[in-house]
Amino acid sequence: MTGATGGIGRVIVFRLAGAGWDVIAGARDREKARALEADAAGLGLALRTVQLDVACEQSCREALEEAAEMTGGGPWALVNNAGIPQAGALADVDDARARHLLEVNLLGPARLCRLVLPGMAARGGGRIVNISSGLGRVPWPMGAWYSAGKHALSALTHCLRVEAAHLGVRVCLVEPGAFATPMLGRALTDLDTVGDPGNPGYGATTRLFASVDRRVPGPEPVARTVEACLTARRPRPRYVVGRDARLLVPLHTLLPLAWTDRLKHAATGLPRTSTPAPTGTPPGPRLGEPSGRAKERA
Numbered sequence: 001m002t003g004a005t006g007g008i009g010r011v012i013v014f015r016l017a018g019a020g021w022d023v024i025a026g027a028r029d030r031e032k033a034r035a036l037e038a039d040a041a042g043l044g045l046a047l048r049t050v051q052l053d054v055a056c057e058q059s060c061r062e063a064l065e066e067a068a069e070m071t072g073g074g075p076w077a078l079v080n081n082a083g084i085p086q087a088g089a090l091a092d093v094d095d096a097r098a099r100h101l102l103e104v105n106l107l108g109p110a111r112l113c114r115l116v117l118p119g120m121a122a123r124g125g126g127r128i129v130n131i132s133s134g135l136g137r138v139p140w141p142m143g144a145w146y147s148a149g150k151h152a153l154s155a156l157t158h159c160l161r162v163e164a165a166h167l168g169v170r171v172c173l174v175e176p177g178a179f180a181t182p183m184l185g186r187a188l189t190d191l192d193t194v195g196d197p198g199n200p201g202y203g204a205t206t207r208l209f210a211s212v213d214r215r216v217p218g219p220e221p222v223a224r225t226v227e228a229c230l231t232a233r234r235p236r237p238r239y240v241v242g243r244d245a246r247l248l249v250p251l252h253t254l255l256p257l258a259w260t261d262r263l264k265h266a267a268t269g270l271p272r273t274s275t276p277a278p279t280g281t282p283p284g285p286r287l288g289e290p291s292g293r294a295k296e297r298a
């Protein structure tokens with residue numbers, strides 16, 4: 001189980017340990033791992049941890065080797081839960097931030113799937129649960145990289161489900177709506193960090209996230225769903241969790257894009273038409289035309 005020190009991950013590992021599962025919780029920070037073990041022990045739960053940074057290939061290999069030693073073979077199930085937000089307009093998020101998001105939210109989970117599959121196949125089966133997001137199906141402006149990473153995780157999960165079926169490995173995708181965890185706070189910090197004060201999307205999105213953060217439920221429904229993925233004889237390929245996601249996902253599939261674009265303009269405060277330049281402002285170059293300086297150089 002990756003990302004066990006966070007909001008949803010912590011609730012999942014405590015729930016599974018409470019139900020008698022032999023849980024190996026991945027944590028990238030040793031201090032947090034020790035605190036998690038102590039909290040579990042305080043609740044009378046047995047829970048073991050391994051150090052795991054999903055963005056680092058070597059860490060993934062070492063964590064799985066350690067888990068194999070602990071379990072005498074390897075895990076029966078993998079829950080890819082670790083994830084980070086990356087809020088901000090596409091125009092403001094640089095390559096380094098985008099690459100890190102893809103490392104954590106996409107390449108890390110994909111790598112772990114690849115590394116656990118041979119062991120699962122050798123034991124005749126297993127389960128993989130990938131935690132995506134409702135925003136993996138509803139691309140959300142001012143959070144394009146997060147949506148893109150989760151869309152890609154979704155695609156990868158659907159392919160893996162078919163590819164791993166003959167190995168006896170069942171693969172599920174969980175798509176939560178908004179739940180109360182530190183993640184929304186992290187997204188608000190992103191908006192502050194990359195924000196362009198001239199872009200009205202930042203103010204409106206900050207207000208939207210802050211108001212969602214005040215009203216969202218705790219993450220127990222996600223933990224219940226993950227347990228269902230692990231215990232059901234025939235788990236469903238995908239589980240949409242939370243009222244908001246159960247409303248938004250089908251709505252986004254059914255409505256024409258022009259309508260959903262309108263809704264997104266309204267929610268993010270991003271104008272639908274360009275604002276005319278103040279009178280007296282010299283017109284800038286059009287896309288594809290050389291700028292004034294380029295003309296001078298020519």
Ligand SMILES: NC(=O)c1ccc[n+]([C@@H]2O[C@H](COP(=O)([O-])OP(=O)(O)OC[C@H]3O[C@@H](n4cnc5c(N)ncnc54)[C@H](OP(=O)(O)O)[C@@H]3O)[C@@H](O)[C@H]2O)c1
Nearest residue numbers: 003005006007008053054081082083133178179181182183
């Ligand atoms: N909360 C929501 O509303 C929501 C909605 C839809 C989907 N989700 C998804 O649910 C999952 C859990 O989110 P959350 O809300 O619980 O977030 P969170 O509270 O911010 O926790 C994220 C967890 O991921 C871990 N993590 C981050 N980078 C990592 C890395 N490189 N290697 C290993 N672990 C790493 C964090 O570890 P540290 O403690 O060391 O930072 C933390 O344990 C994510 O995949 C997220 O996209 C959340």
